[in-house]
Amino acid sequence: MKTVRVVVVGAGVVGLSTAVCIAETLPFCSVTLVADRFSPDTTSDGAAGILYAAQFPDIPLERQRRWVKDSFDHLLAIAQSQQSPEAGVMLSSGWQIFKEVPANQTPFWSDLVIGFRVMTDGELKRFPHHRFGQAFTTIKCECSSYLPWLEKRFRRAGGRVEQRKVNSLQELSTSFDLIVNCSGLGSETLVGDSQVYPVRGQVLKVEAPWLQHFIRDGDGKTYIYPGIHSVTIGGTRQEGNWKLQVDRGDSESILERCSKLEPSLCKAKILSEWVGLRPSRRNPRVEKEVVQLQGRRVPVVHNYGHGGWGVTLAWGTAMDSLGLVRQCLQETPLQAKL
Structure with missing residues (x-):
């Protein structure tokens, strides 16, 4: 069988x-991974990495549920294995709290996490400005460990790695039979997608080993996520902002907001500050097409635009992309039979 x-x-x-x-x-x-940035220099590396889903407007809910479930099940298996410390994947329990009672009190992913329930009045007492809350156990995936672990797994499967910037699909068309585009914000220039845009996120890593439970404000901007080596506190959601420098005002706002939810944070030592640009889109683009490149029809599978939900959706959309790759190979003369 011919190598693809x-x-x-x-x-x-x-x-x-x-x-x-x-x-x-x-x-x-034969799979080659090409990128200009690898861990620890990717946007994913600084992500809080908590599995929590938003609902996209134009994607069938069943497909979104499958993405979340596949990702959760994949990471849960790692969290419960001996690989957990090296992969940086752990179970994390805590609360999501709301200042007003949300219209939808049971989100579509509630049965995909562990032990989802509405918080009791007693539990809510510690958050006097919030009227409603949800308690559940999910997964925290620390990408600074998880990405190198995944890369080792990729190399063990025979994958090759190349560090360089790709400016156009044409550059790849003579060396490869099929292109999979996971370039995030780079898709704006790589494939001319004007619908992808940055959402600037700033977080702080602090030393607070006494914190064991996550707290997430329902506004999505304020959160405290204990991890293996530190606690991630945040954050910002600044659409269209390309600034990669740490903003002192943002750091002060994050500390102030998070300390209101968890007063002991005023005693925490700040370890680092980080900024990343989430590759956002109205809906993630997970689809295939055939592109004319230098006189050849080349199948392209797209998988990008996950915004702040990259860790939550990555394995699920990767499985979807694998199915699209299979379809492409069945539809082209590259393979007679799969």
Whole structure:
């Protein structure tokens, strides 16, 4: 059977997950991962990495549920294995709280996490400005550990890694039979997608080992996520802001907001400050197309635009992308039979 040359562009959590899925599942594919930035220099590296989902407006809910479930099940298996410390994947319990009672008190993902329930009045007493809350156990995935672990897994499956910037799909068309685009914000220039835009996020890592439970404000801007080595507190959601420098005012606002929810944070030592640009879109783009490149019809699978939900959706959309790769190979003369 002829070897199919596949390239995956982008080495964040979405790109690496997709590359691993293809390399491990399709042994007749030679998979190369190409990116200008690898861990620890990706946007994914600074992410809080908590599995929590938003609902996208134009994607069937069942498909979104499948993305979340596949990701949760994949990471839960790692969290419950001996690989957990090296992969940086752990179970995390805590609360999501709301200043007003939300219209939808039971989100679509409530049965996909563990032990989802409405908080009691007694539990809410510690948050006097909030009227409603949800308690559940989910997963925290620390990408600074998880991405190198995934890359090792990819290399074990025969994958190859190349660090360089890809400016156009044309550059890849002569060396590869199929392109998988996981370039995030880079898709604006790489494939001319004007619908992808940055949402600037700033977080602080603090030393507060006494904190064991996450607290997330329902506004999505204020959160406290204890991890293995530190606690991530945040944050910001600034649409269209490309600024990568740490903003002192944002750091002060984050500390003030989080300390109101968890007063002991005023005793925490600040370890680092970080800024990342989430690759956002009205809906993530997970689809296939055929592109004319230098006189050849080249199948392209897109998997990008996850915004702040990259860790939550990465394995699920990677599995979806694997299915799209299979479809592309069945529809082209590259493979007679799969």
